[in-house]
Amino acid sequence: xxxxxxxAVVFDVDGVLVDVSGSYRExxxxxxNGYLNKVGVRxxxxxxxxxxxxxxxxxxxNDDWNLTYAGVLYCLxxxxxxxxxxxxxxxxxxxxxxxxxxxxxxxxxxxxxGEVRRCWRTDDCxxxxxxxxxxxxxxxxxxxxxxVYGFASRGRKKGxxxxxxxxxxxxxxxxxxxxxxxxxVFTGRPRFEAMVLFEREKIARLFDxxxxxxxxxxxxxxxxxxxxVLRKLKxxxxxxxxxxxxxxxxxxxxxxxxVAVGTVYHLKNASEKRKLKKLFYExxxxxxxxxxxxxxxxxxxxxxxxxx
Numbered sequence: 001x002x003x004x005x006x007x008a009v010v011f012d013v014d015g016v017l018v019d020v021s022g023s024y025r026e027x028x029x030x031x032x033n034g035y036l037n038k039v040g041v042r043x044x045x046x047x048x049x050x051x052x053x054x055x056x057x058x059x060x061x062n063d064d065w066n067l068t069y070a071g072v073l074y075c076l077x078x079x080x081x082x083x084x085x086x087x088x089x090x091x092x093x094x095x096x097x098x099x100x101x102x103x104x105x106x107x108x109x110x111x112x113x114g115e116v117r118r119c120w121r122t123d124d125c126x127x128x129x130x131x132x133x134x135x136x137x138x139x140x141x142x143x144x145x146x147x148v149y150g151f152a153s154r155g156r157k158k159g160x161x162x163x164x165x166x167x168x169x170x171x172x173x174x175x176x177x178x179x180x181x182x183x184x185v186f187t188g189r190p191r192f193e194a195m196v197l198f199e200r201e202k203i204a205r206l207f208d209x210x211x212x213x214x215x216x217x218x219x220x221x222x223x224x225x226x227x228x229v230l231r232k233l234k235x236x237x238x239x240x241x242x243x244x245x246x247x248x249x250x251x252x253x254x255x256x257x258x259v260a261v262g263t264v265y266h267l268k269n270a271s272e273k274r275k276l277k278k279l280f281y282e283x284x285x286x287x288x289x290x291x292x293x294x295x296x297x298x299x300x301x302x303x304x305x306x307x308x
Contacts, residue, residue, distance in 0.1 A: 006239060006240065006259065007235055007239040008182035008233055008239060008241075009176060009180050009182075009184075009241055009299070010240055010242045010243070011183070011186075012186065012187060012188075012242070012243060012244040012246075012249050013185060013187040013189055014188070014245070016167065016244060016245050016263055017166060017167060017185075017203075018164050018165070019165050019166070019167055020266075023139065023160040023161055023163050024139065024160075025052050026138075027138045027139040027160050028047075028052050028064055028135070029047055029048060029052065031068050031138055032047040032068060032072050033047050033075075035072055035130065035131050035134055036079065038130070039119045041075075041076060041080070045078055052071075053276075054090060057275065057276060058094065058098070058247075059098060059221065059246075060102065060221075061248075062219055062220040062248040063219050065132055066100040068131060068135055070093075070100050070103040072120075073103050073107050073116065073120070074103070076112075077089075077107060077110060077112055080112045081112060082110055082111075082112055089106075092106055096109075136153075137154065137155025137156065137159075138155060138160055139160050139161055139193075140153070140159040140161055141156060141157060141162065142156070142157050142159075143159075144161065145159070147192075161193065161197070166203070167265065167292050168295075170201060170202055170203050172292075172296060173203055174206060176299055179299060182208050182233050182235070183206060183207050183208060184209045184210070184240075185211065186211045186225040186228075186229050186242070187211070187212055187213070188213050188219055188220060189212055189213060190212060190213050191210070191214060195210075198210075208233060209232040209233060211225045211228050215228065216228065220246075220252040221248040221249075221251035221252045222252065223252050223253075223255040225252070226253065226256035226258060227256055230258075237257035237258045240258050241260070242258050242259070242260060243263060244260070244261070244263070245266050249262070250262050250280050250284060251284075254284040260280075260284055260285045261295075261298075262276070262277070262285040262288040264277055264280075264288065264290050265289065265290060265291045265292055273290060277290070
């Protein structure tokens with residue numbers, strides 16, 4: 001494909017605009033390990049942030065609640081006697097269709113399903129979903145939990161949402177706004193959780209549209225949300241790029257026929273960065289940047305990309 005002129009940039013939030021290593025990713029780890037302890041399952045293998053990244057790299061786990069459910073199932077199976085490496089587990093999940101549904105199908109086939117099922121609840125209502133409730137109590141804290149759900153949290157007073165900070169500062173985003181004129185956001189976050197941060201950091205005004213999880217019926221890698229952004233901005237796919245930090249972000253951008261830009265600066269481990277960078281290019285990313293400085297330089301110097 002020939003050169004295209006970019007008129008807008010669309011961002012994912014977690015891991016791109018915002019450092020979530022101490023918030024969402026910490027909430028996943030605390031929830032998986034805390035829930036296992038709560039139901040009396042003892043495991044020598046604790047769930048960790050590298051495990052979170054492994055699920056993200058597998059694709060199909062863009063939703064952090066779904067990733068948490070999958071992590072709980074993996075750890076339950078592991079603790080109850082089905083010893084598998086996470087790499088082997090995720091390879092088998094792919095054969096069962098990938099994502100949380102693949103994990104659930106795999107678990108149902110296990111000889112341990114009867115034991116696992118006694119500890120497994122994923123109801124839509126948070127009152128009847130102890131895993132989601134524990135996650136939200138960890139992440140939101142008491143004040144925001146009551147604001148969202150209308151009843152008191154039994155969890156920590158201060159939520160991990162307060163630990164978030166911007167990768168891309170307000171002045172940097174303002175300069176990008178001057179450069180591109182149009183900027184948007186498509187995030188898997190609920191709108192409330194996105195706006196808490198955006199309003200605190202005074203960056204909400206910089207975006208022409210914000211599409212959040214409740215605005216779509218299908219999450220990434222489905223392109224539904226990005227197509228919604230394109231309609232709101234009144235632009236062609238080739239005129240926009242989507243900046244994301246996960247395989248599902250790149251897949252969504254390519255399925256929407258947008259230019260895909262992958263970022264790995266949210267990772268500290270050099271080996272993990274190399275692995276994700278390789279996955280990005282394998283899934284159709286046009287550009288991968290390794291630091292915030294690289295991303296800034298890319299946007300300041302390059303307005304035309306070749307879309308593979």
